[in-house]
Amino acid sequence: MVQAYILIQTEVGKAADVAVTIKDIKGVAQVEAVTGPYDVIVLTQASSVDELGKLVVSKVQSVPGITRTLTCSVVHL
Numbered sequence: 001m002v003q004a005y006i007l008i009q010t011e012v013g014k015a016a017d018v019a020v021t022i023k024d025i026k027g028v029a030q031v032e033a034v035t036g037p038y039d040v041i042v043l044t045q046a047s048s049v050d051e052l053g054k055l056v057v058s059k060v061q062s063v064p065g066i067t068r069t070l071t072c073s074v075v076h077l
Contacts, residue, residue: 018039019033029045
């Protein structure tokens with residue numbers, strides 16, 4: 001299992017809409033609206049790095065209202 005946090009910047013006033021939409025995407029484990037330089041943080045899970053990439057590029061980044069994403073893979077040290 002591969003996990004990653006996706007840090008999302010949204011258009012002004014769109015954080016709640018983005019969070020609600022992303023919550024229903026398969027592979028999304030948790031969604032939180034936050035304050036600071038990012039508006040929404042998403043914890044994702046996938047069976048492989050390739051599947052994670054497909055999730056981010058084809059599903060998450062296509063959500064209306066998103067302006068930028070940063071994907072941070074979880075590592076177990």
